[in-house]
Amino acid sequence: MALAARGIDKAFAGVHALRGVDFEVRAGEVVALVGENGAGKSTLLQILSGSLAADAGQVRVDGEAVTFRGPADAMARGIARVAQEPQQCLQLSIAAAVFLGAELRRGWLLDDAAMVAASRTLLARLGLDVDPQQPVGSLATGQRQLLEIARALRAEAKVLILDEPTSSLTDVEAERLFAIVDDLRAAGTAIVYVSHRLGEVQRLADRVVGLRDGRNSGELARDQISHQSIVGLMVGREFAHATRQPRAPGEVLLSVRGLVTSAWPQARVDLQVRAGEVVGVAGLLGAGRSEILRALFGVDAPLAGTIEVAGQPLHGRGPAAAAAAGLALVPEDRQHQGLVLGHSVADNLSLPTLHRRGWRVAPQRERELAAHWCRELDVRAASPALRVGSLSGGNQQKVVLGKWLAAAPRVLLLDEPTRGVDVGARGEIYARLDALAAAGLAVLFVSSELEEVFALADRVLVVHQGRITGALPRDRFSEQTIMLLATGQSLDSDEVPA
Amino acid sequence: KGAAAARPKVAFVSNCVAEFWAIAQRGAEAAAKEQGVEVLVKMPPTGTAAEQQSILEDLLAKGVRGIAVSPKDPANMGGLLDQIAARTLLVTHDSDAPASKRLAYIGMRNYDAGRLCGQMIREALPKGGPIVLLVATLDQDNARGRRQGIIDELLGRSVDAARFDAQDAALSGNGFEIRATYTDQFDPQKGKAVIEDALGRWQDLAGVVGLFEYEPPLVLEAVKAAKRLDRVKVFGFDENDQTLQGIVDGEVAGTLVQNPYEYGYQSVTLLARLLQTPDEAQRRALLPAGGFMDIPARRIDKSNVRAFWDDLKQKTGRK
Amino acid sequence: MKKILGIAVLLLVVVIATAVLSHDAVSGTNPFLSAYNLQNLCKRIGEFGILSIAAAFVIVTGGIDLSIGSVVCVAGCILPWLLRDLGVPALLAVPTVLLLTAAIGLWHGLLVVRLRLQPFVVTLCGLLLYRGLMRAFTGDQTMGLGTTGEGVRWLATGTLPLGDGFGLPVPLLVFVVVAALTSFLWRRTVIGRHLFALGSNREAARFAGVATDRLELLAYVACSLLAGLAGCLFVLDVNSAQASNFGNFYELYAIAGAVLGGVALRGGEGLVLGVVLGACLMQVLPNTINLVAGSNQLEFAVVGAVILAGAAVDEIVRRWLARRRPGKA
Amino acid sequence: MKKILGIAVLLLVVVIATAVLSHDAVSGTNPFLSAYNLQNLCKRIGEFGILSIAAAFVIVTGGIDLSIGSVVCVAGCILPWLLRDLGVPALLAVPTVLLLTAAIGLWHGLLVVRLRLQPFVVTLCGLLLYRGLMRAFTGDQTMGLGTTGEGVRWLATGTLPLGDGFGLPVPLLVFVVVAALTSFLWRRTVIGRHLFALGSNREAARFAGVATDRLELLAYVACSLLAGLAGCLFVLDVNSAQASNFGNFYELYAIAGAVLGGVALRGGEGLVLGVVLGACLMQVLPNTINLVAGSNQLEFAVVGAVILAGAAVDEIVRRWLARRRPGKA
């Protein structure tokens, strides 16, 4: 037995996150840990990897009881973790970051050349083609997630803990990761895997362990694993799939002509989104999907192009002007861009709409707003007065969504809107977006999960190297077509204009 | 421009930035004009020995023909002063460095000025009483000399310029008691604050002395605000307008003035004339006897304040 | 509130200690508690308190203003010049100075917001620049009102009599008004909320449609404006400003007061009440020393030691509390 | 490298301008380029450069040390006391002072690392505390070696003759050695890599198993130790230290030198070469003013303005470059 935990208890101020949880993983086994947002998965993994001390309970490595005083202790025992919200040294070079804490050296000296070469190989294995001498800060969110995985692989750990490693990855990168996980399993590594993409769990897991409200909720052996059984483990009940509401696109709400972003100065972007239309944007990691949304919302000044909202050109620069014009952006990086982590859930929810009710803050209205959206989106927080940073990843994501839904925008831009959100809540979000679209909202969303694109979109735009290489109506959705377009190959048949 | 470049350059260096030195600058510039030399006036912005050293080194690099300096720390700056003396003409003013190779010292003796101030206090307070002293800092020779002069005179001690009483030493005798010496580190707000606090602490204070130019007005303000002008006498050093006005109005008992204008004027005149005199023997004759040109401190009180003030205004061109 | 408990207790301890230590058993009087002393103390708290609020305005945005002392110097040199040398009436002169210092703040803000220069660099240069300019401007002469301007000096030296020989110093009243307005702005208005969001996470605030640039500008303007106001009070109080050292180091006192009062240097955190307490402590300590000790030689050492001890005790108590009241709902 | 291009160009411009402006057409001499002046300049660069490296050590960890000037004061007061008053031999006295200042750094580090106090607060208190203690310790008397200690003063005033009347001042050599060692430590060793990781993101470094506490301690010790070393050189050079002002404001010069040289205040970024250039600029500017202007009244103003202009131009150029050479092919 590689790693085992018995009776783990952990309480935070106001929240009892884990109550007597047992968990174990053996060498050469992939165990998936599933549970709703806030069930305690990340907390458990943090305890297993020495980043957090348990209040009670015991952790054993290879049968031997251990007490970790810090992540370094766990690492020394061969336990490596890819965190759900990785902390990274943005100023370090990629190679330095990959080898941080385990630098290659020649005598007293750092062996930078070796580290660059080794990290280049590692990253290539994950399909990340970047110069390892560049700073980490130059990477996009998904690329940073790959870097984190590379770090864990570099450690050649006996126990590899992956906490939602694919939440910002597209299917292509995810598939590469699965192949690597298969290899590691074959080589005898114990792997703990957390994901809200249940397809991945089915694909990878030898065993599924469920957590519900901080308690063990059961276990599934390889042959018991199915979508239904996993969901049952998580929520203990079955929920119906929302049916798409029929709707007819109305006037053009968002119209973009000749948009040029600074990351892709050679590419021109033209697109339109109508009222009542949900448009998905697909593409490979780093294709420039986020860049387009950022430029539309005025976060990065575009080099050229016009943006019209409901026929009116966007006046002024910056997100404040865009928000005033009725745009809203749910960014992909909730920790840095989506939330003021140190402020309360309520403050975060009201931030974009605060100024609409005059120059004074109205605490009563704020409380009502917070209560409303916490309920609507099923945010699992003991109170809206809690620091949003203390919420679990998925619940944080719901707050980011909620604060912009509360703003009642005309055009909603979403970048990975359900990143880390559990299946149940995800279904409800889909249903809500569907209803909003039916009521005349225009939605443009980026998603790395094709499943999500297929579930939501009326139309898909595929992006490759900053360019829109194709637009597919709902009846032409297919994985192959999108992959072709996403890798820059043209379709044989006639293209549908954006 | 060409003529200016051709005129020999001499430098006048102070030990800090102060109004006092602004007056000295006037004197130095007046003398430079008369003597046909160019004078560079330099003041160490935060008044440290290190700054003064940089300034002196840069002046040497610049090739000035003579330097008049008020050495920040005469006891320890001997090496630098000798280095300067070896390269150019060197005189000291305001504060002397007798052990160095300087040609002359132009100024007064602070200890003597302190004793003069002490006499003035004794006359104003024949029965003695508790006294508080306010000084910018105690780590300058002039500050120490003045303070010690006052203390020694009040306590009726013998003349000994080398004596030093610690800042918080209990000092009394001869009817006088030195309750405290406060420093304000050149911050007027702090200066006023400590005197306010002293007035609050001791109801029986008989006199307060401000030893630096900007301090007597602060003391006056504080005493006035406490409505104790009738019981607390104010004494001071130097010729701040408000100090002088206070003497005119009978609110300040008196002040001891140095003559910064003369410091500047005499220093530059001496340097210029040395430069213009090629003959070694004649040069020596220009130097004051014993290397000390006494610009004595003067006591200004109600009797002579008008005449002094008018003269000062005329010299400095101020209204 | 927990944040300012430590400083409140520390202040109380110092005040009680001073009252006890300064008690004169012989005459039975207590210099510290005398109306005269309290009045002086209140005046200084008012003057320096405004500076601490000024500093806090920029600190809550995650910036810093090292030029506060030099802006005090600007106000201290320009106001007497306007009043005495130009004969501008006081009602015009004070607003002119405030306008000038606000312009300085605007300039800082523009450099920070538009050019994205580091606040530390911008205001460090300001520290050097304005003092240097004032030295040239005044020709190193001491600036003061002389014996003129008795009227306007009421702003700094006047009191509102409360009977019993005690009067509320005008600077304290000004400070109370400034503090109350600031507290209202921070806690009750959208601007305040946005200011704190910006200080906690500028990127997230921008993504939420907050006009971060304009707010940051506002913070720098408010800071310099208040520093200018305090500068006016200082020079009207002491009636003597020498460009080379007027207001020297005041930025550090101001920042210390704010930080002592629980304003976090990383931004996004702070209570006006805490700043008020911090400013009080910074002024009570020297008063203590002057009333108790034989000289004020150890003043800096004592202030430094007490602040440090305060911060340390605060931290230790907070940890102890956290350990005693763990998790459970 | 791009980071330090701006400062390098600025330094070059100032040096050339000074050489041209200070040229004396009548005598045909050039005071700026004279061996005597260059020697003095190099000496000051050496002394202040060590301070900037000291400041940089803490800044790259994301901290700040405001007590540098006061630590200089401690060294400046204690060294003469050991040498002159106690008669300790120089070979023992200098290491003793360094040990003492290193202990101060350790104390700072422990407060920051163990108690998690803000570096700004800890070192601000240090600034007040150590200077205050030194004032009491020296009784406000000036400390110096008088005419003794000629031997040990060679460390600060000595030169290694290079011929042509020019000698390399020993402080410059000390600085070069310190800079080379620091550069080696930062760029070539694991300690340096971890130091920068810690400054970049302390949590990330900790999760990666970096001994962040020990490293942060090390940075504070290195900072105060180097400040102590510079303090020794300063006092041996000017041979006179007044506790009330020796080293006053030097922390700001030191930090300005480091920041000018591209060390980012948020931590995790910096090149020793940049710090060296920054320190050079900070010393050349006053020299320029002394050699070119008739008075040094505007010294601070010019230094402030040039640093600001430098930072602004640097930023503008960097943006312009970024626009010309955009992201992807």
Ligand SMILES: Nc1ncnc2c1ncn2[C@@H]1O[C@H](COP(=O)(O)OP(=O)(O)OP(=O)(O)O)[C@@H](O)[C@H]1O
């Ligand atoms: N540092 C913290 N302080 C306070 N509460 C915390 C902290 N970290 C986690 N929690 C709480 O513990 C509970 C479990 O959180 P955890 O992050 O383990 O959930 P999770 O299962 O990983 O959820 P998700 O799927 O959303 O990532 C949540 O209620 C969360 O609010």
Ligand SMILES: Nc1ncnc2c1ncn2[C@@H]1O[C@H](COP(=O)(O)OP(=O)(O)OP(=O)(O)O)[C@@H](O)[C@H]1O
């Ligand atoms: N802040 C940034 N600084 C520098 N380069 C960036 C930054 N953000 C993105 N990029 C670059 O722009 C490219 C496009 O990134 P973008 O985030 O738009 O891609 P994406 O398709 O949304 O991928 P992801 O799913 O990883 O976010 C990336 O390859 C990245 O290198």
Ligand SMILES: [Mg+2]
């Ligand atoms: Mg989680």
Ligand SMILES: [Mg+2]
């Ligand atoms: Mg993206």
